[in-house]
Amino acid sequence: MTVRGLPMTVPAPGLPTRIRIHEVGARDGLQNEQVAVGTEVKAEFVHRLAEAGLTTIEATSFVHPKWVPQLADAEQLLPLLSGLPVELPVLVPNERGLDRALALGATRVAVFASATESFAKANLNRTVDESLAMFHPVVERAKADGVHVRGYLSMCFGDPWEGAVPVPQVVRVCRALIDMGCDELSLGDTIGVATPGHVRALLTALGEQGVPTSSLGVHFHDTYGQALANTLAALEHGVTTVDASAGGLGGCPFAKSATGNLATEDLVWMLRGLGIDTGVDLGRLTATSVWMADRLGRPSPSRTVRALSHQE
Incomplete structure (x- = not known):
């Protein structure tokens, strides 16, 4: 797909270069x-994403099929991705999930924690501390095997049951995940209620508690149209890892108020205008999202995909 009308590149001071x-x-x-x-469609999706220049593509989850039936084919999918020159992290909820992932040669795994008691109960049927205790042997074993571990932390800014989440509460769980051995944390705005000032406050508080910015990624949902603004605030703070979803796909099955993730195309458009390198071919990525939207039977929610493909 030929991309016309790319944004003029006007770098802003103080931002990362890549x-x-x-x-x-x-x-x-x-x-x-x-x-x-x-x-086969999932495998082709990942292959197309890799061909578009994405180098870290979260492939699947080893959650019990009862809870996420869409990803019940993890064992069948990963062999179809062998040989791809990209990182393929997978989500593991517990030691059984880790066993399944390691048996297939996974080298990067992620655990999924919550900053709030309500979501920990809804998602894991445990308290926050009980869930951390469950993750501890998972992280310990993964690290012993030389596997990179990412810690997702959901509800970092707001919770549908509890409302705004106090910054110190989030920092406590982040610190516990780092102390446990997580190599990287992804700060999740699961219901999309964050605003830039809140993002800066959390990142500042984490730095004050010894959590290095280099170990942080951000994961924003666009429920209220704030995902790009929040991402820019994180970049201004020095964050260099940003989660995004091709075509703006996704939500959270356990938080009904959660709408789609930040669209990768929308992110790349903004970063390109800022002169920040991503290595991503926007034309190929847009074509991939149009292709997947066709298979899902609906247009992509990404504004950039719609603008570049004239998708209605």
């Missing part, structure tokens, strides 16, 4: 789809 996009479309993006997506 960003690593942690692409979540194949896992977080598809997990809540009601229409079953075939394994």
